[in-house]
């Protein structure tokens with residue numbers, strides 16, 4: 001049956017002009033790919049002229065990519081769509097009036113690590129700009145990672161208030177979360193399956209019309225807007241849970257004097273339908289801006305989108321939040337291994353020099369957002385240790401002194417701690433490292449980088465996450 005919205009969309013006709021609000025890691029490749037779709041006459045990149053990001057407007061209109069790091073395919077794509085006159089970046093939001101579809105890819109950080117409440121200030125500004133110039137028959141899609149219930153609730157209200165139009169009658173509204181990884185933005189947008197969730201069926205259909213032409217290998221997975229919000233936050237919550245399960249098992253293995261990696265090999269040998277276990281890897285902590293926050297988006301969603309009372313848990317923490325606590329404990333556990341190793345050689349933490357290798361939260365990147373090393377260093381310093389940090393990728397970080405030269409970091413150190421699995425740490429000459437350190441050196445492996453037997457033979461006291469078979473030297 002025709003609805004008022006379907007009539008408005010039919011009257012608007014096929015999508016020919018698209019706007020993307022937020023020229024960041026998500027918005028830039030997204031806008032460039034929309035602009036490359038045959039039949040798209042204009043793709044606007046709407047970017048506020050802020051002190052920190054306003055520079056992108058000029059760069060983008062010159063066909064240059066303002067993003068850090070290598071993004072295969074993006075430079076050429078941007079140059080092409082600018083040269084063809086299809087893509088145009090602007091801080092003039094009145095052009096939204098021309099758009100058949102507007103997507104919003106604005107950052108949604110937490111206000112602070114403590115309160116875990118999303119800071120929606122920027123997103124609200126973007127929604128109000130979209131609402132102010134919204135016209136009948138337009139599709140609005142939120143791509144930002146948001147708490148379940150936001151699209152159908154708060155975002156809908158802001159758009160309706162600002163536009164005087166009604167979602168589901170005058171304009172279509174959907175959520176299509178981003179699943180891109182920096183370094184593979186174009187490929188991920190084209191090849192990942194795309195979750196598309198409208199507030200109603202007409203909105204879902206219109207959003208599919210927008211995204212289908214961009215996909216190469218990826219398939220559209222349609223659902224409701226709230227289900228799409230739950231999918232995005234839950235897929236990262238589940239990954240965090242899997243990591244927490246590996247971390248908890250590693251702590252068990254240490255306590256039982258067992259090698260976690262033997263156990264992992266055993267568990268992972270279960271292959272086949274319905275019996276394979278997705279066991280991940282333990283480590284010195286979980287960082288980044290996805291897994292450290294999306295669990296709390298999901299948890300909040302139970303309140304924001306809640307229709308009926310949650311049956312379990314009531315009044316205590318969920319499995320998912322407990323998983324967050326396990327992962328957040330791992331930097332402290334790594335410190336406990338430092339203290340344990342030092343006690344084996346009659347040294348105290350206080351006054352010891354600790355050489356820390358790795359600051360970024362992922363190997364071989366300069367991304368240090370929510371890095372576990374930050375917490376680890378703070379714990380060491382609270383206990384009176386002197387810390388030196390090496391990272392070949394991260395050169396500066398507020399409040400921390402980082403060195404890209406490993407020699408001054410390891411020189412005269414009592415303990416060496418491997419916090420990030422950067423490629424170069426696998427090839428280090430640990431005999432040389434030992435000679436640089438003080439007598440009776442301790443090595444703590446937070447990422448299963450070294451062979452414990454090689455390290456013990458080199459004269460180190462070895463401690464490693466999950467290595468209950470090799471820790472507690474000498475054997476008690």
Ligand SMILES: NC(=O)c1ccc[n+]([C@@H]2O[C@H](COP(=O)([O-])OP(=O)(O)OC[C@H]3O[C@@H](n4cnc5c(N)ncnc54)[C@H](O)[C@@H]3O)[C@@H](O)[C@H]2O)c1
Pocket residue numbers: 021022023024025026027046047048050053105106107108122123125126127129143144145146178179180181182
């Ligand atoms: N970066 C990723 O790999 C990634 C992956 C998945 C999901 N996401 C999600 O996508 C969203 C965007 O992330 P990002 O990494 O692209 O953020 P980003 O900070 O790189 O980009 C956001 C851009 O929006 C601009 N902006 C902010 N307010 C604006 C406004 N009112 N009008 C116009 N422009 C405005 C900022 O200046 C910035 O250029 C977030 O919700 C994030 O969680 C990001």
Ligand SMILES: CC(=O)N[C@@H]1[C@@H](OP(=O)(O)OP(=O)(O)OC[C@H]2O[C@@H](n3ccc(=O)[nH]c3=O)[C@H](O)[C@@H]2O)O[C@H](CO)[C@@H](O)[C@@H]1O
Pocket residue numbers: 178179180181235236239243280281282283284285286287288289290291361362
């Ligand atoms: C679009 C989006 O949201 N993408 C997410 C993004 O997540 P991300 O950028 O945060 O990277 P992660 O790989 O999840 O690592 C996070 C931290 O967890 C530690 N870790 C990891 C695995 C393990 O077995 N044991 C660990 O301890 C690791 O050291 C690091 O500190 O990319 C993932 C694909 O890489 C995606 O799946 C995931 O949806």
